[in-house]
Amino acid sequence: MYDNYLAANREIHWLDDSRIAALVRRSLYFWNDRKYGLLAYCIMPNHVHFLARPFEIEPATDREALESGETPDAASPLSSMMHSLKSYTAHEANKILGRTGQFWQHESYDHWVRDDDELERIVEYINRNPTKAGLAGRAHEFCWCSAHDRYLVDGDESGWLIFPAEEREQGT
Numbered sequence: 662m663y664d665n666y667l668a669a670n671r672e673i674h675w676l677d678d679s680r681i682a683a684l685v686r687r688s689l690y691f692w693n694d695r696k697y698g699l700l701a702y703c704i705m706p707n708h709v710h711f712l713a714r715p716f717e718i719e720p721a722t723d724r725e726a727l728e729s730g731e732t733p734d735a736a737s738p739l740s741s742m743m744h745s746l747k748s749y750t751a752h753e754a755n756k757i758l759g760r761t762g763q764f765w766q767h768e769s770y771d772h773w774v775r776d777d778d779e780l781e782r783i784v785e786y787i788n789r790n791p792t793k794a795g796l797a798g799r800a801h802e803f804c805w806c807s808a809h810d811r812y813l814v815d816g817d818e819s820g821w822l823i824f825p826a827e828e829r830e831q832g833t
Contacts, residue, residue, distance in 0.1 A: 684754060700713055700784065701806075791805075807820045
């Protein structure tokens with residue numbers, strides 16, 4: 662499985678550098694409440710998991726086209742989000758590391774979440790990454806993930822940055 666390969670392959674591990682991981686986390690939070698609502702994330706030594714709800718999906722017909730996969734990637738709100746994140750962090754990370762060239766892979770794996778059960782599974786999956794890779798005993802002990810951030814705020818170990826039950830009550 663691809664996840665096992667990523668966990669085992671540490672040839673390129675720039676994100677293991679706390680300066681780079683902090684840069685990526687700052688960038689994820691910078692766009693939160695601007696381009697998207699950040700739900701969960703995890704910055705692993707060689708890849709990032711990031712779950713967000715994009716704000717720019719209108720009108721309803723656009724949403725239907727996006728969810729059915731009929732919209733080209735370049736027209737997707739995910740494309741805009743990823744471009745902003747990747748271009749800035751790549752430039753800054755290369756400066757910090759004193760290197761040039763490609764930092765991120767060109768392609769990203771993206772996926773539209775279809776229901777609350779799937780959303781819950783994805784947040785749990787993101788939070789399992791550092792424990793599965795042996796980087797922490799429990800997700801909230803790994804400082805480069807939303808489980809850690811949330812735990813510091815209110816002791817909750819779920820990894821959710823937005824409270825899903827409250828959000829559903831508000832109708833969003």
